[in-house]
Amino acid sequence: MNEYSILLTGGAGFIGHHFIHHRLRGTEDRIVNLDALTYAGDLESLKELENSPRYTFVEGDINNRELVDDLIRQFNINLIVHFAAESHVDRSIASASTFIHTNVAGTQVLLDVAREHGVRFIHISTDEVYGSLGKTGSFTEESPLAPRSPYAASKAASDCLVLACHHTFGLPVNVTRCTNNYGPRQFPEKFIPKMIIQALRGHSLSIYGTGENVRDWIHVHDHCTAIDAVIEKGIAGEVYNIGSSNERKNLEIARFILEELELDENRITYVDDRPGHDYRYSLDSDKIRNELGWAPRYEFEPALKKAIRWYKEHRPWWEYVLKRGVGL
Structure with a gap:
């Protein structure tokens, strides 16, 4: 694996903290975890890393452009992995404004700073951007976006911003869209x-x-290895679906x-x-399996x-x- 200095957003969340542990075990990366510690943030899951010379936690908002810029300069960041998001559909139905602030505006702030410094950008999205399916069929990366909840709409908007930044400015980006995750230390509202x-x-x-x-269910560790595959082998500007057929x-x-x-x-x-x-949600993940050589391991x-x-x-x-x- 290549060695990266990663700015990882939302690392106190469920998938983010699993990815931090996974990546630090398997690489020589340095990871800076930027998290606003909203209600779903859990630093206890990262406590054992507090004294690691390769891990730094920073409490802060991704909408704080000055902070993001300072972190990229201070830690010589060459990769942003963007997990941070409001993600609970019920909460988005009750009030959508926070989802727009974080998922849309926050993503644009990160993209602006990434473009200024020429930093590669991996955007972690969701299968929900495609909308709903009937009893048959699966979404491919070419399926049109048809979000049906405020949460899904905010993620679809952020996906489009990320891809537009590649096509307009040439920023090396990838978007991953994953099915429902499960595993230990997942926030109890899921x-x-x-x-x-x-x-x-x-x-x-x-x-x-x-x-x-x-829903199609994937173990969080399989999601982590899929992101690895995109980091190591992903083609700039491409979207990769991540599913387990469960x-x-x-x-x-x-x-x-x-x-x-x-x-x-x-x-x-x-x-x-x-x-x-x-x-129903269902993803065709042949692209990441065939082109990047990834496959889920958990039954x-x-x-x-x-x-x-x-x-x-x-x-x-x-x-x-x-x-x-x-x-x-």
Whole structure:
């Protein structure tokens, strides 16, 4: 692998902190983690790196252009990996303005500074920018963007800004669009940890609508290795879909969790569906597999069982998160 000095945004988030650990284990990179420490930020997950000479944490907002410019100069940054984003659909429905501020305006600030210094830019996006599918088919990188929630619209806008910066100014960029992630230390508002924690607390598992909505699930470590592949082999200006072909209905996931915890299925309750709830996401990831040689390694059911055990064995972690005012 090449050696990089990376400015990584949003590294106190779920995928970001896993990527920091992953990259520092497997490379000689230096990583500067710029994170605003919003409600979903978790520095405890990075505590063991506090004394590492190759890791620096900086609390700050990606909209602070002066700060971003200073960090690039101070640490001789040659790669930005941009995870930072407001990412919860329900919150975007309740109030979209924060999503525009962070996901759109913040991305443009980073691009402006990256262009000024000639820094390569990897933008971490989502399959939700493509919209919703019926029961068949998968989105390719050539599929039109058709976001259907304020969150997805903000990510689609940021994708377009990143690609426009390449086509207009020649900045070396890539956009990755990944399916739903799961794994240890995921923030409890996300579906899988939410279901696990509700079950462990003795609560009902509340599912939108009839639970028929379908998502493709990828282990966070497989997502990390896919980003590695893009960093090492990605062609400037290209988009790469990242998927695992582990499509499951939300109801299937809830039933699996209850079965693993030896709890009765009558714990499942159904609530009014979310406005504009996308039915199904599915990605064709042949491009990254065939052109960059990446493939997922984690089998879904064994890895999900392991994740369930993690939440069961690390109750203090999620209890602390809940005490910070994040309800389920």
